[in-house]
Amino acid sequence: MSLILNIESAIDGCSVAVSDEGRLVFHEEDQSIHNNAVSLGLLVDNALAFVDSHGMKLDAVAVSEGPGSYTGLRIGVSMAKGVCYGRGLKLIAVPTLKLLCVRLLLTEELPDDALLCPMIDARRMEVYSALYDRALKTVREIRADIVDRETYLEYLEKHPVWFLGNGSTKCRDVIDHPAAHFIEDVIPEARWMFPLAEQSFNRDEFRDVAYFEPYYLKDFIAVKPKKQV
Missing domain, CATH: 3.30.420.40 (ATPase, nucleotide binding domain)
Structure with missing residues (x-):
């Protein structure tokens, strides 16, 4: 239970x-x-x-x-x-990032060779992303990407790729490829x-309550407010 x-x-x-x-x-x-x-x-x-x-x-x-x-x-x-x-x-x-994919997998029919690229907005043209297949097996590990048209090209040349998450909207115009598909409003x-x-x-995959920390990927950088003139 x-x-x-x-x-x-x-x-x-x-x-x-x-x-x-x-x-x-x-x-x-x-x-x-x-x-x-x-x-x-x-x-x-x-x-x-x-x-x-x-x-x-x-x-x-x-x-x-x-x-x-x-x-x-x-x-x-x-x-x-x-x-x-x-x-x-x-x-x-x-x-x-895997959580973002679950909604898509449970609500949409995707081709067998589809890849999923969930994106979380970082700053400017940077996103936190990974690539998974339909079984949520990792095709490419999580990393911080500064997105241009070449970033995911090697995957788009071989698979249809579904981009989703709040970081994908700003990448739509940059990732210009017929195999690229974008799903709006996935949070x-x-x-x-x-x-x-x-x-x-x-699977008994539990974390140590005392020592577990969030997976930030990058260190937190505090932004100082600009002085008022």
Whole structure:
């Protein structure tokens, strides 16, 4: 049996979901920009109240591990750890880029040779991206790409590639290739975490609650505000 609380706050909004044996039984979200610190706590409280009111007992907490927003990731991981400590639960980390792919795989029919390239916006023409096949096997590892027309050309010459995520919009005009397909408005959401969380649970792939840190990919760089003249 596996009853899992799923927490997602890797980019602008946040969401929580509860999955029971791979079946979604609760989901709430707040996609307001830069409101994770307030909203996520309320959403988690609502999810825990739902679990308790239905006489359920959680087995694990799954959290979106990144890459993504430094602040959003820290808020989500801190919240997940707090619930794990408070209720004696196991911790599961879900790769955020793979999470983006799950919605597409569950809602769209793709050709057998399709590749998926989830993108999270970094800065300017930079994105955090990876490439996966339809089974979510890694074709190219996660890295920070400064995107130009050559960046993914070797894959586009051999496969149709679906680009998705909040970093893909700015790349549409740059990646000019007939094999490139773009899916709008795909964001990481807790309600799509359950296939990956369930898989990790069944494989006993748990993280150390005390020492787990988000996967930032790059070190956080604080930007100093400009002085007012």
